[in-house]
Amino acid sequence: MTPEILALQAIGWPVAAGETLPAEPAWRELLAAHPQARPVRVVEQHRSGYVVADGPDSGFPVESLPQWQRPPGYRKGTVTIDQRPGVGDWLLIEGRKAVALLPRRSAIKRGAAGEHYQQQLIAANVDTVFIVCGLDADFNPRRIERYLLLVRGGAEPVVVLTKADQAVGSNDHAVSVALAALVELAAQDIAVRAVNAKDADSVAALSAWLRPGRTAVLVGSSGAGKSTLTNTLLGVDKMKTAAVREHDARGRHTTTHRALIPLPSGACLIDTPGMRELKPTGEEDVAENFSDIEALTEQCKFRDCAHAREPGCAVRAAIEAGKLDPQRFANYLKLRDEVAGAANKLANRRAESAAAKVQGKAPNKRPDEKYGRH
Structure with a gap:
């Protein structure tokens, strides 16, 4: 070679x-x-x-x-x-x-900001998507679900919970919520790893996804620890970092652009700026990401059950029995509606594009074909 x-x-x-x-x-x-x-x-x-x-x-x-x-x-x-x-x-x-x-062999995309429908590429040709979330006030299970919705097309999602060193011995509510999320995600066969992003031995838990020739991308909000994690994987402080705000643990944008960085392990890592808005593109599969809820809907007495007050609703029964988090179900409904709305905009854009192509070819036709015979 x-x-x-x-x-x-x-x-x-x-x-x-x-x-x-x-x-x-x-x-x-x-x-x-x-x-x-x-x-x-x-x-x-x-x-x-x-x-x-x-x-x-x-x-x-x-x-x-x-x-x-x-x-x-x-x-x-x-x-x-x-x-x-x-x-x-x-x-x-x-x-x-x-x-x-x-x-592209795979692509991670989101809906671009603005009224007009556009898709924004986050990273291309990746094997793994590390969804990074801090075990502090930044922790948000609903945001993780939204990130998971964007991961498709051959890439494997892995949830990385950073700041594990801060959570040890803490009674903070975020820790108990995180532990509950660990069980929930594990049931969906989604790997979850809690690490101290500053400690190389702790970060070694991610080595299975960072073998030679592999490409991973880090996504998450500002202050989640993506740049700190990158520095630890590199073994040098290459990426700029900054402390989060004390009152809400919100981070500052230290990463200003996407960059692909070769790692000593032989893998490549793509670091991205923090994202606070995650709009779906309309191509996502909500059912795949909420398979537990979809399975429950199949058990409802009525096929068109709205999961409100209908008798024999398996979804409401699961919520009342404590087997389904009501916030997860609410997020499922919200994301389902957002994806449906985005899919409608995508269909309209494709129809307009097809019509524009037909119109663009019209001048190449004979006058009687373009305007009809009189």
């Missing part, structure tokens, strides 16, 4: 031992279509462009394709926000110019 391929493997290039090309047919086709191009990975994304790497110790800017820089809807050929490269993506470049974006 060439030194170039070994360097790419160190930042996640998905090739099997002894191979030089990825197994994905679409990737091979693009590589064959651009024989003079070479693959690189996006390690930083800024408003002015992208920084890419072809190995763990490299990083240089590239010239973007024009459609990646234009505002959405600017003119024909412009792509949407989620169709543009993001941290974790693989590009083909010739010299210092990008020529193609390789198809």
Whole structure:
């Protein structure tokens, strides 16, 4: 195997031992279509462009394709926000110019802020999503459920509860809530690890998901300990950190942009700024994330049960028996409605896009085809 391929493997290039090309047919086709191009990975994304790497110790800017820089809807050929490269993506470049974006193996996205429907890419081509939440006033089971809803497409979610050192011996209500959440998430086969983000021995609990060639992304609110966790995994204080506010444990934005960082373990880690707004895209599967509630709805006496005052409601019975957290059920209803609303906006956007394409092709037709015969 060439030194170039070994360097790419160190930042996640998905090739099997002894191979030089990825197994994905679409990737091979693009590589064959651009024989003079070479693959690189996006390690930083800024408003002015992208920084890419072809190995763990490299990083240089590239010239973007024009459609990646234009505002959405600017003119024909412009792509949407989620169709543009993001941290974790693989590009083909010739010299210092990008020529193609390789198809994503996985993507973590959210609905972008604003009235108009858009999707925002958080990270691409990741194997694991570490959902980071502090065992202090930052702890919020409902927020964790919202993050879990966004994880799909081949990536494995792992809930990382930081600040375990602060929780030991504490009678704080957040600790008891966290322990209850541990049982709930474990029942869904979602791994949960409580760590002291400042202690390398404690953070070693995450090593199973940070093997060579793997890529993980850290998501969570500001002050949850993502940058501290990154520094401990690196073994050096590379990422800026700051103390949370004492009265509410809210953090400050110390990470200002997404960045992919090679780890000593051979894995890659994507650190992200704290996110306080997590809007669904409309492509999420609520039933998959709330399988326990969905199973209960199948036991209701009436198929159209609204789970309010109907007789024979299995959901209400589970809540009254203490087997289902009423706040979890309320969050299920809330997220179900949000996803349905986003899905409707997504369908409308796709319909408008299809209509625009048809209209754009109309001038190429003969006048009698375009306007009809008279």
